[in-house]
Amino acid sequence: MGYLTDAYARRGELLQGNYNDTLTQLQGQYDYGAQGVNENADRAQQQAYLNYMLSKRDLPQQLAALGINGGASESRLAGLYNSYGNARNAVDTGRNSDLASLLNTLNQNKSSALQAYNSALSDDDARKLAYQMELEQNLANGTAQILSDKYDALNNLDSTYTQQMAALQQAQAQAAAKAAQSSYSAGNEGAQLNTEQAQAALASAAKAYRSAVGNGFNSSQALDKALDDLYTSAWELGLDDATLEAIAAQIARG
Numbered sequence: 001m002g003y004l005t006d007a008y009a010r011r012g013e014l015l016q017g018n019y020n021d022t023l024t025q026l027q028g029q030y031d032y033g034a035q036g037v038n039e040n041a042d043r044a045q046q047q048a049y050l051n052y053m054l055s056k057r058d059l060p061q062q063l064a065a066l067g068i069n070g071g072a073s074e075s076r077l078a079g080l081y082n083s084y085g086n087a088r089n090a091v092d093t094g095r096n097s098d099l100a101s102l103l104n105t106l107n108q109n110k111s112s113a114l115q116a117y118n119s120a121l122s123d124d125d126a127r128k129l130a131y132q133m134e135l136e137q138n139l140a141n142g143t144a145q146i147l148s149d150k151y152d153a154l155n156n157l158d159s160t161y162t163q164q165m166a167a168l169q170q171a172q173a174q175a176a177a178k179a180a181q182s183s184y185s186a187g188n189e190g191a192q193l194n195t196e197q198a199q200a201a202l203a204s205a206a207k208a209y210r211s212a213v214g215n216g217f218n219s220s221q222a223l224d225k226a227l228d229d230l231y232t233s234a235w236e237l238g239l240d241d242a243t244l245e246a247i248a249a250q251i252a253r254g
Contacts, residue, residue: 008128012121014157019117022165023110029169029176030106034099036180041095044184045088051188052084080188087187098182105175109168116164120157201233 059076208229212222 008124011124011157015117015120015124015161018157018162018165019113022113022169025169026106026109026113026172029172030102033102033176033179036176037095037098037102037182040180040182041091041184044091044186048084048087048091048186048188051087051186052080055080055188083188090187091184094182094184098179102175102179105172109172113165113168116161116168120161123158201230204233205230 056077059080063076205226209222209226212225213219217225
C-alpha cells in the first residue's frame, strides 16, 4: 500500500510541475504580445507628435504667404492640436482594445489550464481508490501482488492531459504573435495647407468678389458671392477641408 501512496505522490508532483510550467508559458507569451502592442502604439504616438510639430512649424509661413492671419491663423493652429489629440486618442483606443483582448485570452487559457489540472487530480483520486480496492481484495483472497505495470504508468502524465496543456500554450502563442503585429496609424498626416490649391481658390474668390461689386452688389452680397465661388472651387480643385476652412475664415473677415 505504501508503494501505491508513493507512486501517486510522485504523480501529483508531476501534475503540479506541468501546471506551473504551463502558467509560466502562458504569462510569458502574454508579456511578449503586450510588449509588441505597446511598442507599436508608442511608435504611432511618436509619429503623431512629429506630424503635429512639423505642421505647427510650417503652417504659419504657409498661412502668411496666402495672406491668412489673425483669427483664421489661430483657428487653424488650434485645429492642428485637436487633430493631434484625436490621433493620440485613436492610438490609445486601439492599444487598449488589443491589450484587453490579449488579457482575455490569457485569463481564459489560465482558467482552462486550472480546470484540466483539477480534472487530472480528480481522475487520479478515483484511480488510486480503485487500485486500493483491488489490492485489498487480492490481500483478502491471499493473491496479493504488486501491480507494477500499473504503478509504472503513474510515472508519466496522460497524453490527453499534456496535449490539452500544449494546445493552450499554442493558442496563447498565436494570440501573442497576432497582437505583436498590431498596426496603429498616427492619423494626423497631411495636416499642412496645400498652398497651390489655396492660391488658386483665393484668386477665383477674389475675381468673383470684384465681378459682384461691378454688377452692383453691395460688399456683403459680394462677399457671399466670393464664398459661394470658394466652395465651388474647393470641389473642383479637390481642396482639403482644413485649407478650405482657413481661407473661408479669412474671406469672411474681409
